[in-house]
Amino acid sequence: MPTTEVIDISHHNNLSSVAKVAADGVLAIFQKATQGSRFIDPTFVANKKKILEGGLLFGAYHFGTAGDPIGQADFFVRQAGPDALLVLDFEGNPQGLDMSLLEAEQFVHRVNELTGRYPGLYSGHTLKEALASQGITSAAQTELSKCWLWIAQYAQSPLIPKVWKDWTFWQYTDGAVGPEPHTVNGVGRCDRDHFNGTAAQLKAFWKANTRASSTARAGRSG
Numbered sequence: 546m547p548t549t550e551v552i553d554i555s556h557h558n559n560l561s562s563v564a565k566v567a568a569d570g571v572l573a574i575f576q577k578a579t580q581g582s583r584f585i586d587p588t589f590v591a592n593k594k595k596i597l598e599g600g601l602l603f604g605a606y607h608f609g610t611a612g613d614p615i616g617q618a619d620f621f622v623r624q625a626g627p628d629a630l631l632v633l634d635f636e637g638n639p640q641g642l643d644m645s646l647l648e649a650e651q652f653v654h655r656v657n658e659l660t661g662r663y664p665g666l667y668s669g670h671t672l673k674e675a676l677a678s679q680g681i682t683s684a685a686q687t688e689l690s691k692c693w694l695w696i697a698q699y700a701q702s703p704l705i706p707k708v709w710k711d712w713t714f715w716q717y718t719d720g721a722v723g724p725e726p727h728t729v730n731g732v733g734r735c736d737r738d739h740f741n742g743t744a745a746q747l748k749a750f751w752k753a754n755t756r757a758s759s760t761a762r763a764g765r766s767g
């Protein structure tokens with residue numbers, strides 16, 4: 546299966562030129578939007594504007610923390626905008642308590658209620674350990690299976706939980722560890738990702754996973 550290049554960034558990165566990023570073969574950028582119930586990434590608004598004006602596909606992710614997953618989902622959707630390609634970042638929290646598997650399920654359920662679609666799920670060993678601890682081995686056992694999977698694994702190929710048939714995005718490097726390349730022009734060292742398909746398939750995927758919200762809102766307003 547051909548792969549297509551994507552990157553993900555936050556306030557830890559310096560997006561100096563979207564044009565250079567695009568010229569380096571990257572078609573889409575995920576930007577950190579929020580964390581927990583109150584933190585907004587200070588580069589989110591400016592980078593979102595740069596990315597969209599630069600003609601690249603734009604996605605937003607939320608770093609999940611322990612406590613109030615419904616409030617976190619509301620906060621994320623409000624800040625990111627309901628038409629963005631949304632992602633839950635489910636991993637260990639170095640600044641506090643980790644979001645639990647149940648909280649992650651409640652978060653994605655709420656995003657679906659708000660937008661009419663499930664967000665993507667980004668994770669690595671945290672997800673595998675959480676599923677194993679609950680004895681979850683099939684899609685029917687967790688609502689997280691309704692999310693498309695973005696797996697983080699810095700190896701030559703990704704190994705994914707049995708809950709999913711395949712990966713949609715694969716973060717293969719954090720800019721230091723994992724297969725090269727580790728940098729992208731216009732940003733420098735950063736997280737780099739493959740999309741599991743062609744450029745045309747990436748654009749179709751983006752369209753299919755961002756337009757459902759308008760239908761859901763129209764239904765509620767009627």
